[in-house]
Amino acid sequence: MHSRWPVIITLRHLILLLAVFSAAVMLAGGMAGAYQVQRQQLTASTLEANEAFATKLARTTSDLLSRAQSNLSYAAERIVRSGMAPAVQQAEVERLRHLELGFNSVTVMDMGAVVRAAAPESLGLKGRQLDLAQWRDRLNEKEPTISAPYVTGLGNLGIVIAQPLLDADGGHLGRLSATIYLRSDGALQRLARDQYFRDGTYVYVVDSSSRLLYHPETDRIGSVVLHNPVIEAVLKGDSGQMRVVNSRGVDMLAGYAHVPGADWGVVVQRPVHLTLQGLNDLMLRVLRQAVWPALALLVMLWLLSGWISRPLGELSRIVRDGYQEGMSPRIAAVNCWYLEARRLRGALLSGYGQVRTRMGELHSAAHTDPLTKLGNRRGLEIVLKTLETQRRLFAVVILDIDFFKRINDRYGHDMGDRVIAGLADLMQGQARQDDGVFRLGGEEFLAVLPQTDLADALRIAERLRAAMENAPLLDDAAVTLSAGVAVWDGGDVEATLKAADQALYRAKQGGRNRVESTAL
Known part of the structure; x- marks a missing residue:
């Protein structure tokens, strides 16, 4: 018969292994639970913030377009009241051109498709007759309009806001229109671009055909984005929030809102990995700070395990149960009638207090504004x-x-x-x-x-x-x-x-x- 070496497993080894395993499970479970809770809260708060900001920006964009139409309506009324006087026409287009609404060009066209006034004059449009067949339908419009984006003759992507010139009997006298280029430094671009973020959040705007009207990457303005659930939702007239993988494969937390006056959509989104980056760093710091107490506890357990009897068995069962509320009174109630057991009890209480402190720090971070330290x-x-x-x-x-x-x-x-x-x-x-x-x-x-x-x-x-x-x-x-x-x-x-x-x-x-x- 072949003799086998006996496996020597002492009570000291068993208790040490049990204590190490239980402490690791408790720490991992507490860290994982805290991480999941904070991850969900950060994701939810980011979605809510993005939706709120998209709604605000959509409302502001709608107000901007309404102000533009209101200014055109006022100018049209003055032109008609003047009897279509050329001087008044030119004065009004110049005034509109210099408003802060971002009009790149303003023109007055009569029913023969002849441009009677234009600003800026450098366009050379004044006095020119355009293709009447092409413009007839638009000249006969009786309601103010905002056009779909189109490419102008100079190669600019723009929109036209138009106001019909109607006499007192509703007869057509012509058309007052203003063009806004979407790639230039106009009011619409400033409105979206000037939103300042330090956390990776950005804004983009799309029209009813999923064409990008504004994007931080200017070379993408004018391109059409397909198969994006956020864009599909916002162009149905919806406002809300959504976690989505965008057209470039980036996991995003998006809030979106519809601009009813122009049938556009505003989307505010932030990459998920940037949202969670701060939480990941915080969890790593907590874990690093827990390393040395864990090592100290391990050495102490090794030194004291040879003297363990019933008190140590009771403590090991408490640790094996894992982290839970009310754990501290249970540890304190163990009858540690000798010095080594009392020290182990103190080490376990200290470890529990550190985990509870770290969780308190995570809770405080989730409810405090980082800049002002006020509540959020x-x-x-x-x-x-x-x-x-x-x-x-x-x-x-x-x-x-x-x-x-x-x-x-x-x-x-x-x-x-x-x-x-x-x-x-x-x-x-x-x-x-x-x-x-x-x-x-x-x-x-x-x-x-x-x-x-x-x-x-x-x-x-x-x-x-x-x-x-x-x-x-x-x-x-x-x-x-x-x-x-x-x-x-x-x-x-x-x-x-x-x-x-x-x-x-x-x-x-x-x-x-x-x-x-x-x-x-």
Whole structure:
């Protein structure tokens, strides 16, 4: 018979292996669970932010086109009222050409397809007769129109906004039209291009045929994008959010909104890998910080395992159960009647505290605005839900920095960030113990004031407005803010937020640098 070497497995080895395995499972399970929760929250918040921004940008684009049509309508009325006077026609096209609406050319054409006025004059269109057969249908249009994008005679991709010239009886006198080039530095391009992101988010705009009207990569403007679910959805008139792999194979978190006046779509999207990059780095830092405590615990277990008896068995069973709430009292309750067992118990409690601390850091990062260290929208939701559950009276103050875009344009985005941080410092400095202060995004902030009626809330908002106006944030100008105040009456919290937002809108409309309120 062949003798075999006996496998020597001591109780010391078994307990050490069990402790190491259980600690690894606990750490991995806690890290994986925390990672998945934070990943889902980051993905959801990015989708919500992109949808909100796309909706805002679509609304602004629609307003821009409406203003363009309104200016054309006003000019057409003046031209018709003048009896189609040539001097008035030329004066109006020159005026329209120099508006900030970004018109590249403006023309007046009579019913014979003759250009009677044109700006700029360098185009050489004035006095020329165009192909009447080609223009007859458009000259007979009775409603204002926005054309589909087309390639002009000079090779530019553009759109035409047109206004018919009608006499008092509705008879056609001609057509006033303005052209906007989509590849030039016009208002539509500035509107999308000037949105400043540092996190990889970007904006693009498509027309009803899936043609790119704006894209950060200018060489793609004018190309048609097919088989993109986001574009297909937005061109159906929908607004929403979607995770999608784009036409170049990049996994994106997209928010989209429809521009009804022109049948366009606005899409704001950010790559998934950039969204999760910060979370990945945070998890790696947590893991690195946990290495040395884990190694120390391993050495301690090896030194003390030879003296283990029942107390060590109880501790190993607790560790084997994995991370869970209420774990600390269970460890503390073990009867460690000798020194080595007491030290092991202390090491396990320390490891549990570190994991709980790291998870607390992750939770704090998910509810805090990184620039101002104020609460973010998720933190606001928790505070409002708590106050609503407790049925505690509270006031809401929504604040918005006046002309913040001008500050960014004139002083740069670093100074803009300093202004935002300055307002955050003022809010924190004036906040009472139970008050909550939050940054909703951009230059918009919100304060929740528990146990505060409307009069007190107005005084607090006015004091903050005055402090902001007097704060030396810029060397050569004062920075002001507008505020809207509303008090929760025990009804719908969302209605209270909307009322405060409406009050803020009135403050803006009323000249800014003021406080308005809404009584529910």
